[in-house]
Amino acid sequence: MPTDAQLLARISSDATGESLRALYRAYAGELYGFALNALGDRGTAEEIVQEVFTRAWRHAEAYDPTRGSVRTWLYQIARHAIIDQRRRASVRPALALHEPRDEQDPEGLSIERAMLGWQVAAALEKLTPEHRQVIRLAHVQGLSVKEIAERLELPEGTVKSRTWYALRSLRLVLEEMGVRA
Template sequence: MTPARTDERALAALQQEHGRALFRFILGLTFGDRHRAEDLVQETFVRVWQHPEALRSDHESMRPWLFTVARRLAIDARRARQARPKELSDMALEKTPSAVDPSERSMAGLDVRQALAGLSAEHRAVLVLVYFRGMSVAEASEVLDIPPGTVKSRTYYALRGLKEALQG
């Protein structure tokens, strides 16, 4: 047996008579959050629909009962939100820095230093100038007093040797 529900016409008449006032009341309870207020108004009328006995009361107006139900729903919703951790937007998550362990960065630096120490002096000098000091091939060529083509080939072989040392 299905439970009794409020007649749709009675519910529509109730919403027509008290809906706007109820929305304004809940809007104040939700600090102007229109979406939350609309949800709470809807939930209030769902409660009326679920409890047809409320309409059969001998009260002059249903407004006090509706406002009481809406106020309790707003309080319950607020308590539920406070009990959960605050939800973050996608933008906030994107701006959150990733958790990088500083010890991992230190270890990576040590690994690179060890790999550099394993290279020949010529290869190490080219990498230091081009990658760590940010010089162009032409600038490194001048500092090392070697042709630009030699800087390029030493850089290629130095990077390959560095990669092999770091992977091994």
């Protein structure tokens, strides 16, 4: 069985995601408890856990074993994510973007759901800035076509076509990554 440090070292080159899944299984529960205790909101705590593993995946090379264990490093990432969340919450009210809970997974800590979130985040980074922007406005912030058009100072028809092409591009990138809808 590989050590946590070995799993972390393999994350960026592991196309199957097994290394990340193993670390997630080992630490997601306790990180969730840490975030829930700090923030008092289940949905936000879930987002923090996802953010921790997204950052760990993107910046696995930043881990320095001489400065502590993988567990300590993950908690440090969680602490920073919690601080970031508190800053955001103090600047603007939190958006209610939480999905309904799955009865089989009441805490929302499904590994597959988290992996899909990371894969979508990675796929979004491969899109053009215009496509990324319109997807975030429509599907993350929940703005209407009219609201997006006003914000971007574009005709509504342009917003509709840009959204359609952005979603098509996202679907193609996800398929290239091996993610099937």
